[in-house]
Amino acid sequence: MKANKSSGRTGDRGGRRTAAAADLTGLPVEKNGEYLADIIGIGHEGEGVGRVNGYTLFVHGALPGEKVRVKVLKVKKQYGYAKLLEIVEASPDRVAAPCPIYKQCGGCQLQHMSYEAQLRWKRQLVVDNLERIGKLRVAGSGQDVEEEAVAAEGDAQGIEVLPTLGMSEPWRYRNKAQVPVGLSLEGGLVSGFYAQGSHRIIDMDECLIQQENNDVVVAAVKRAARELGIRPYNEETGKGLLRHVVARYGFNTGEIMVVLVTNGTSIPHVDELVGLIREAVPGVRSICQNVNRERTNVIFGDETRVLWGSDVIYDTIGDIRFAISARSFYQVNPVQTEVLYRTALDFAGLSGEETVIDAYCGIGTISLFLAQRAGQVYGVEIVREAVDDARRNALLNGIRNVQFEVGAAEEVIPAWRRQGIAPDVIVVDPPRKGCDPALLETILAMRPARVVYVSCNPSTLARDLRVLEDGGYRTERVQPVDMFPHTVHVESVALLVRNGIA
Ligand code: SAH
Numbered sequence: 296m297k298a299n300k301s302s303g304r305t306g307d308r309g310g311r312r313t314a315a316a317a318d319l320t321g322l323p324v325e326k327n328g329e330y331l332a333d334i335i336g337i338g339h340e341g342e343g344v345g346r347v348n349g350y351t352l353f354v355h356g357a358l359p360g361e362k363v364r365v366k367v368l369k370v371k372k373q374y375g376y377a378k379l380l381e382i383v384e385a386s387p388d389r390v391a392a393p394c395p396i397y398k399q400c401g402g403c404q405l406q407h408m409s410y411e412a413q414l415r416w417k418r419q420l421v422v423d424n425l426e427r428i429g430k431l432r433v434a435g436s437g438q439d440v441e442e443e444a445v446a447a448e449g450d451a452q453g454i455e456v457l458p459t460l461g462m463s464e465p466w467r468y469r470n471k472a473q474v475p476v477g478l479s480l481e482g483g484l485v486s487g488f489y490a491q492g493s494h495r496i497i498d499m500d501e502c503l504i505q506q507e508n509n510d511v512v513v514a515a516v517k518r519a520a521r522e523l524g525i526r527p528y529n530e531e532t533g534k535g536l537l538r539h540v541v542a543r544y545g546f547n548t549g550e551i552m553v554v555l556v557t558n559g560t561s562i563p564h565v566d567e568l569v570g571l572i573r574e575a576v577p578g579v580r581s582i583c584q585n586v587n588r589e590r591t592n593v594i595f596g597d598e599t600r601v602l603w604g605s606d607v608i609y610d611t612i613g614d615i616r617f618a619i620s621a622r623s624f625y626q627v628n629p630v631q632t633e634v635l636y637r638t639a640l641d642f643a644g645l646s647g648e649e650t651v652i653d654a655y656c657g658i659g660t661i662s663l664f665l666a667q668r669a670g671q672v673y674g675v676e677i678v679r680e681a682v683d684d685a686r687r688n689a690l691l692n693g694i695r696n697v698q699f700e701v702g703a704a705e706e707v708i709p710a711w712r713r714q715g716i717a718p719d720v721i722v723v724d725p726p727r728k729g730c731d732p733a734l735l736e737t738i739l740a741m742r743p744a745r746v747v748y749v750s751c752n753p754s755t756l757a758r759d760l761r762v763l764e765d766g767g768y769r770t771e772r773v774q775p776v777d778m779f780p781h782t783v784h785v786e787s788v789a790l791l792v793r794n795g796i797a
Contacts, residue, residue: 319372322370323349324347324352324367324375326368326369327366329367330352330365331362331363331364331365331383332346332352332362332365333345333346333347333361334360334386337358337359337416339783340404341405341782342354342356342404343356343358343361345357347365350374350375352374352375352376352377353376354376356398356407357379358385358389359386359388359416361389362383362384363379363381363383364381365377366380388408388411388412389409390406390407390409393406393503394406394503396497399488399491399497400491400499401488401491402488402502403504403781403782404781404782405783410465410780413461413777414461414777417459417775417777417785418456418775420785421456421756422456424756424757425753425756425760425770425773428754428758428761429756429758429760431757431760432453433454433456434453434454434455436456454773455771455772456772456775457772458775459775459776460634460774460777462628462631462780465780466780467503467504467506467507468628468630469502469504470543470545470627470629471509471541471542471543471544471625472505472510472513473539473540473541473594474488474539474540475487475488475539476520476527476537476539477528478527483521484517484521484525484526484537485527486499486516486517486527494530500513500514504781506544506546508544508578511576512542512553512572512576513540513542514575515575518571518575519567523563523564523567523568523571524563525562525563528557530590533558535558536558538557538558538594539555539594540553541554541556541585541621543608543619543621543625545611545619546610546630547610547611547612547629548608548611550580550608550609551578551579551580552580552581552583552607552608552619553579553582554621555582555583556586556595557586558586558587559586560584560586562584573603580605581603581605581608582601582602582603583601583621584599585598586598586599599621599622606620606621607619610629612664613664615667615688616692617658617660617688618684618688623684624681626660627778627779628779631776632660632778635749635788636661636664638776639661639664639722640664642772643665643745643747645668645720646668649670649718650670650672651670651718651720651722652672652673652674652708652716652721652743653673653675654675654708654721654722654724654730655676655677655704655724655725656674656675656681656685656724657676657681657685658684658688659682659686659699661722662674662685662689662699663694663697666689666694669696669720670696671698673699673711673716673718675700675702676699678701682700682701685699704723704730705732705734708737708738708741709733709737712741717741718743719743719744719745720743720744720746720747721738721741721743722746722748722749723747723748723749724749724750725750725755726751727752727755728755729750729752729755729756729758729759735762735763735766739763742767744792745791745792746763746790746791747788747789747790748791749786750788751778751785753787756773756787756789763791764791767793768791768792769791769792769794770789770791771791771792773788773789774789775787
């Protein structure tokens with residue numbers, strides 16, 4: 296996490312700045328100096344973590360195992376940043392990044408690493424976090440003697456961390472594109488991505504991790520807007536109309552939604568615009584407008600209206616159908632979402648009778664998956680609109696043994712406990728910061744036979760597993776699932792079983 300890097304910074308704030316700056320004199324590297332660095336790891340943004348005379352340098356574009364020549368850009372007391380000049384010894388995992396704009400864009404971080412190596416690295420990152428942060432023992436991992444001894448006293452097995460489940464075709468996987476629109480330096484309309492470290496938009500026609508259909512939508516809107524003289528938004532002045540094009544694609548249904556985010560309600564030549572989009576995008580089912588007049592980086596405003604077609608598109612995951620509206624959260628990799636949910640369902644070990652809680656349930660995707668094999672499912676989610684979608688999705692699928700409540704999991708679940716709800720299984724899928732301590736306490740008090748923890752952040756996963764282990768649970772297995780190939784994001788599912796249960 297970034298927190299690691301910034302933790303060294305606390306001392307050089309305010310009045311102590313001069314003292315900290317003076318400390319930099321004795322460092323083993325100098326700013327602008329050139330050095331040979333050994334790369335020993337990967338940082339949180341995919342950068343190589345290098346060593347020069349025991350000093351840490353972050354080197355963008357370098358891979359573990361490589362020897363590289365670098366130029367130091369910036370030094371701090373504990374670590375610095377350097378530019379990659381030359382790869383002296385290349386890693387066998389190095390590949391040529393297929394995307395022509397990989398270096399400028401920053402949307403992907405690992406395209407220069409073979410996919411096999413990415414999957415291995417993601418598993419290892421989970422293992423490292425479990426060991427270092429969770430102080431947990433992982434089966435088959437090279438541990439030091441002291442930890443081996445501790446493990447021998449307790450469970451001899453250790454946690455089984457399975458190989459990352461990757462995609463057979465790890466490209467073109469995203470079902471949603473959110474593309475900013477702006478002015479080029481010459482004053483024309485462009486849409487693409489922000490150049491690294493700035494808000495200058497670089498024009499882009501194709502993104503290799505995006506479903507082709509989304510590229511088609513963006514190209515169609517761009518062409519139509521240029522033709523009709525619709526003015527792009529200008530972040531600096533707050534003038535202009537078209538801010539973002541959002542494209543969503545129902546992977547299993549082929550349905551397409553186009554959302555035009557505008558700085559104002561009226562779109563000139565709107566009928567022609569809709570006509571041109573419909574002509575260019577055959578699968579389109581919904582064309583919406585979202586109005587956002589705020590000077591902000593947040594993409595959507597509060598008001599969404601339908602310009603043509605339906606207000607939702609549908610997609611399916613497994614046997615379940617979901618309605619997706621312009622602003623609802625829906626996992627972006629449809630192929631791997633199914634893999635993730637099947638893993639969670641498998642770990643839940645349901646026979647059809649159980650009471651299950653799905654905490655942080657979003658639009659009810661996991662809840663509805665579980666409901667097919669459970670007695671009763673309770674889902675809780677903090678965003679009201681998501682719960683509305685969850686209820687609608689339950690109706691849409693005729694699933695009646697599920698109930699959703701709006702609120703914080705750490706407040707609603709204790710209330711359920713007071714009402715006498717006694718779950719056999721609790722599934723949690725929290726945001727990056729992990730579970731609230733009050734929720735973990737409640738889980739321990741409710742004593743479900745199993746806890747299934749779906750996590751998008753291995754470090755908070757490890758922290759929370761430690762709490763559950765100390766409270767009487769044993770982590771049996773962790774399954775990393777690659778939801779975001781070529782990026783540094785790591786998703787995993789952990790199965791915990793209450794001690795004393797076979
Ligand atoms: N399980 C869902 C969503 C997971 S994302 C899916 O797979 O689609 C995490 C969700 O937790 C988000 O929907 C977010 O709104 C919700 N959330 C964040 N903090 C929460 C809290 N304290 N209590 C309940 N839900 C919360």
